[in-house]
Amino acid sequence: MGHHAQVVHAAFQIHATKVARVARDLANHDPSRPISLRKKSVSHQVPKARDLRRGDDKIDVTDLTEILSIDPAKRICIAESGVTFVELVAATLRYGLVPIVVPELKTITIGGAVSGCSIESMSFRYGGFHDTCLEYELITATGEVLTCTPDNEHRLVFQMIHGGFGTVGVLSKLTFRLIPAKRYVKLTYETYTTIADYQAAIARHAEANDLDFMDGIIHSPTRYVLSAGRFVDDAPYSNRYDWMKVYYRSTAERTEDYLLTPDYFFRYDRGVTNVRPKSFVGRLLFGKWMSSTQWLRLGNKLHWLLRDKKPTITLDVFVPVSKVAEFLDWYERELGFYPLWCVPYRRVHDYEWLAPAFWKRLDDRMFFDLAIYGMRQHGDKNYHRMVEQKLEELGGIKTLIAHNYYSEDEFWSIWNKRDYDAVKAITDPKNVFRDLYTKTCKAAMGKR
Numbered sequence: 001m002g003h004h005a006q007v008v009h010a011a012f013q014i015h016a017t018k019v020a021r022v023a024r025d026l027a028n029h030d031p032s033r034p035i036s037l038r039k040k041s042v043s044h045q046v047p048k049a050r051d052l053r054r055g056d057d058k059i060d061v062t063d064l065t066e067i068l069s070i071d072p073a074k075r076i077c078i079a080e081s082g083v084t085f086v087e088l089v090a091a092t093l094r095y096g097l098v099p100i101v102v103p104e105l106k107t108i109t110i111g112g113a114v115s116g117c118s119i120e121s122m123s124f125r126y127g128g129f130h131d132t133c134l135e136y137e138l139i140t141a142t143g144e145v146l147t148c149t150p151d152n153e154h155r156l157v158f159q160m161i162h163g164g165f166g167t168v169g170v171l172s173k174l175t176f177r178l179i180p181a182k183r184y185v186k187l188t189y190e191t192y193t194t195i196a197d198y199q200a201a202i203a204r205h206a207e208a209n210d211l212d213f214m215d216g217i218i219h220s221p222t223r224y225v226l227s228a229g230r231f232v233d234d235a236p237y238s239n240r241y242d243w244m245k246v247y248y249r250s251t252a253e254r255t256e257d258y259l260l261t262p263d264y265f266f267r268y269d270r271g272v273t274n275v276r277p278k279s280f281v282g283r284l285l286f287g288k289w290m291s292s293t294q295w296l297r298l299g300n301k302l303h304w305l306l307r308d309k310k311p312t313i314t315l316d317v318f319v320p321v322s323k324v325a326e327f328l329d330w331y332e333r334e335l336g337f338y339p340l341w342c343v344p345y346r347r348v349h350d351y352e353w354l355a356p357a358f359w360k361r362l363d364d365r366m367f368f369d370l371a372i373y374g375m376r377q378h379g380d381k382n383y384h385r386m387v388e389q390k391l392e393e394l395g396g397i398k399t400l401i402a403h404n405y406y407s408e409d410e411f412w413s414i415w416n417k418r419d420y421d422a423v424k425a426i427t428d429p430k431n432v433f434r435d436l437y438t439k440t441c442k443a444a445m446g447k448r
Contacts, residue, residue, distance in 0.1 A: 011068045015080060018063055019137070019145055019172050025059055026170070027143030031430040033057045034443075035141070037166060040065055040082055041107045044116065044292075045165075045401040047299030049308035050446025053439070054300075064111075064172055067091050075178040076134070081111025081171045089262050097178040098261065100132040104268040105292045111171040116401055117163050119345050119369060120265075121213035121229060124206050127348035129176075130162040137173035141428040145172075159352040160423040165400060167436050169427040182231035184238060185213065185264035187257040190226040195325050198224035202344050203321075206366070213264075217251045217273070218340040218370075221332050225251040229264065241267045243288045246275045248339060271295075273339045274314070274374030308446070310377040313337075315402040317372070317387060318345065320364035323394040327370075330390055335383055341371035354397070355416045361395045400440040411437045 029035060036056035040063075064080040067088065071077070072095040079088065085099065086106035092098050099110075103118040112118070113129040114136070126132060136148045136158055146169075148158035160168055192198040198216070205211050205228060213229030235258035241247035247267040250257060259267065269291050270276075276295060277283050299306065319327045321344075345367045350359045377383050385405040391398055397414065398404075406414075420436060434443060442448070 008069050011066060015066065015068060015173065018080075019139060022059060022061060022064075022170055022172065023139050023143040023145055026139060026141055029057065029059070029141075029432065031141075031432050033432070034434055035059055035432045037061050037170065039109070041084055041109050041112070042293050042296045043300065044105060044108050044112055044296065045444070046311075046314045046403065047296065047303055047306060048311070048403065048444050048446070049303055049306040051303065052443040052446060052448065054303070059170065061170060061172075068173070070095060070097075070178075072097060075180075076175060077178055078173065078175045079110060080173055082109050084109055085113070086262075086266065089265055092178055093181060093261065095178075096180060096182075098181040098265075099129065100126050100177055100179045101129040102265040103129065104266065104272060106266050106269050107293045110174050110176070114162050114171060114174065115164055115166050117399060119343055121215040121227070121343060123369075124202070124211075124214045124344035124346055124366070125209070127346055128162075131348050133174055133176040135175040136161055136171055138168070138427065139170040139172050140426070141169060141430065141432045146427070154426075156352060156419060157423050157427060160419060163351065163353040163400075164420075164423075165436060165440055167428070167433045167439050168423050169433070181261055182233050183261060184232045184235040185229050185259050185261055186232045186235065187213075187259070187264075188228045189251050189255055189257070190228060192224040192226070193222050195221075195224065195328055198226065199321065199324060201226055203366075206344065206346070214344055216342045217248045218328075218338060218342055219252050220338050221328070223252065224342075227251055231261070232258075238263065242270060242291075244280075244283050246270070248273050248275070248341070268341075272341045272371060272373050310382075311384075311403050313372050313375040313377065313383055313402075315372045315384065315387065316399045317370050317391055317396055318367040318398070319370060319391070319394060319396040320362055321366040321368060322364050323396065324368050324370075327390065327394055327396065331370075334386060335372070335375065337372060337375040341369075341373065343369040343371070345369050352419045353416050355412070355414055358395070358397070358414055367396075400436075403445065404441040405445075406437075406441050408437055408441075411441060 034056045036053045038058040038060045065082040067079045069078040084107045085102050101122045119128045138146045146154050148154040211228050212231050216226040218224050238258050238260050240263045347365050384403050
């Protein structure tokens with residue numbers, strides 16, 4: 001056995017020891033007490049004032065943070081669930097490779113990206129990060145270790161880990177594909193004055209397959225900027241957006257840009273459209289140190305200062321492309337908050353965690369993820385709830401990282417209770433991780 005093979009073998013042996021410890025802790029846990037995970041990385045769900053999960057018993061997974069294997073020939077990586085994307089990008093770039101779909105914040109973990117449905121500017125072609133995964137290792141609530149693939153006996157478990165928000169078990173290891181990368185990303189900013197022209201441009205690029213990256217900023221109802229990105233070997237300069245410069249603003253001010261590939265992936269790490277500190281002086285004094293990670297940690301530590309009655313809106317909505325114009329027309333009348341981040345997302349798979357009735361309504365192969373970040377609520381309206389109802393009307397969906405106001409019956413008319421219950425019976429029969437509705441719509445919102 002060569003030296004590299006010995007190192008990889010040793011890493012997998014250490015991983016097996018970690019998994020055995022977590023499995024033992026789960027098997028010995030009192031099933032009458034709900035469990036959450038103690039992780040090394042910060043949670044990237046929206047912090048909430050009265051989240052009951054802060055008082056849960058904790059299972060320690062802080063050491064599941066190693067990259068176990070990178071196979072540059074097969075373009076496959078195997079890593080533990082707590083590996084962050086900033087670590088992963090740095091490691092894979094040494095081989096001229098990167099993950100397919102890199103979420104926008106440095107400390108999002110690969111396990112969190114699957115559980116929470118992360119996407120980004122490669123999603124117009126590849127879907128979400130989960131759509132690039134080949135195998136998961138899952139530790140069940142009873143301490144069993146399952147190997148799950150799209151075509152083995154645990155195929156439904158494999159599909160339901162995605163979007164499960166940690167409620168089906170502890171994701172401990174992932175195997176996923178990589179893609180060739182270059183040193184720089186060149187961006188061209190295309191500006192449109194109508195949503196129809198904007199959508200036509202996105203459809204044209206998607207059909208031509210002439211881009212590596214595509215996302216955009218809707219600055220106003222008459223200013224739509226498409227960020228069209230391509231890998232390039234050389235650049236006349238490179239910009240960074242990790243201190244004084246704000247990326248989303250640059251899309252309205254420039255016609256093109258060049259970034260080192262890691263700087264491109266994490267161009268939004270100081271915030272997407274809600275960059276803080278907002279002022280020039282604030283960013284000068286504190287901006288270098290106040291990344292998304294620090295703000296999330298502060299939000300969780302100082303949660304009693306968060307708004308409970310009218311929480312600030314931090315929300316991603318997925319709207320079928322044929323309904324985007326109608327949604328934005330309603331949005332302008334009712335909410336009127338800009339800018340919005342726009343990420344085209346290709347429907348590469350009819351996910352098992354959504355109800356069959358949800359898919360029956362849809363012919364669209366593309367969604368737009370429209371991100372509403374930093375809107376203060378005003379008046380007597382619950383804007384979160386208004387968005388939920390409008391999405392249901394249009395056949396759209398929202399992510400569950402936000403504040404959720406669904407009734408239980410309404411929730412399970414969108415999410416797939418039959419598939420979910422079938423998997424929970426295998427992986428968490430005593431419901432120690434809570435069910436998806438209870439965790440995201442009740443416990444997170446402070447309801448017992």
